[in-house]
Amino acid sequence: MKIYAHRGSSGTHPENTVAAFKEAASLQIHGVEFDVHMTKDEELVVVHDESINRTSNGQGFVKDMTLKELKEYDFGEWFTADFKGEKIPTLREVLYIFKDTHHHINIELKSDVFPYEGMEQKVIQMLGEYRLEDRVVISSFNHEMVQQVKKLAPHIETAILFMEVMIAPHEYAEIVGADALHAFFPTVLRPMGKEAVASGKQVRVFTVNDEQYADVLKEIGVHAIFTDFPKKMYNYLKK
Ligand code: G3P
Ligand code: CA
Numbered sequence: 001m002k003i004y005a006h007r008g009s010s011g012t013h014p015e016n017t018v019a020a021f022k023e024a025a026s027l028q029i030h031g032v033e034f035d036v037h038m039t040k041d042e043e044l045v046v047v048h049d050e051s052i053n054r055t056s057n058g059q060g061f062v063k064d065m066t067l068k069e070l071k072e073y074d075f076g077e078w079f080t081a082d083f084k085g086e087k088i089p090t091l092r093e094v095l096y097i098f099k100d101t102h103h104h105i106n107i108e109l110k111s112d113v114f115p116y117e118g119m120e121q122k123v124i125q126m127l128g129e130y131r132l133e134d135r136v137v138i139s140s141f142n143h144e145m146v147q148q149v150k151k152l153a154p155h156i157e158t159a160i161l162f163m164e165v166m167i168a169p170h171e172y173a174e175i176v177g178a179d180a181l182h183a184f185f186p187t188v189l190r191p192m193g194k195e196a197v198a199s200g201k202q203v204r205v206f207t208v209n210d211e212q213y214a215d216v217l218k219e220i221g222v223h224a225i226f227t228d229f230p231k232k233m234y235n236y237l238k239k
Contacts, residue, residue: 011228150177
């Protein structure tokens with residue numbers, strides 16, 4: 001069972017920051033996951049929420065601010081004082097960190113609330129520039145975006161994200177054009193989990209910080225877990 005650092009190494013560093021990604025990049029884990037939003041001036045930035053209220057010393061929606069405005073805020077100090085000075089990273093800055101590492105890169109397009117027109121094309125174009133198309137999976141809870149990515153770039157791996165138990169998720173994934181299933185962990189503890197694994201599609205499960213749950217998921221045969229504590233989980237699972 002593979003391990004992905006969720007929002008970077010977000011249990012030990014402020015989520016979705018360069019510090020969290022450098023820590024993830026230094027680990028012998030399989031992959032990294034992070035979230036992308038679009039600014040007012042159509043720059044792609046890596047941050048989880050629609051607003052910057054929770055993870056910075058600023059306030060407001062990402063979509064209403066330019067990149068220059070966003071870069072003025074601190075995205076580290078809310079976690080601990082040691083990380084004061086962390087800025088919001090652009091997608092380009094994060095891809096740069098992983099461009100020469102072995103890690104599989106999961107880019108989550110965060111358009112669950114606000115629509116970001118043209119975001120899919122921008123992400124695809126950047127992946128082409130970095131020649132990373134073969135080393136990424138693009139996922140979203142917004143399945144229209146997943147479908148659009150697959151239409152624009154059939155060679156790029158895609159995944160649907162989902163929170164609820166679904167009937168035949170692998171069949172639904174085929175309709176969307178998704179190659180993989182990224183599931184909230186309780187859903188795969190139901191019969192659906194075995195069915196999804198048996199379908200042959202990659203099944204990756206979020207967010208698993210508890211080692212006992214990791215053991216259960218390994219038993220079911222899921223292919224990967226996203227965790228906030230990748231180093232700890234790696235050391236536990238390699239035992
Ligand atoms: O991509 C897996 C997981 O990150 C989805 O949920 O809210 O942590 O982005 P969330
Ligand atoms: Ca995410």
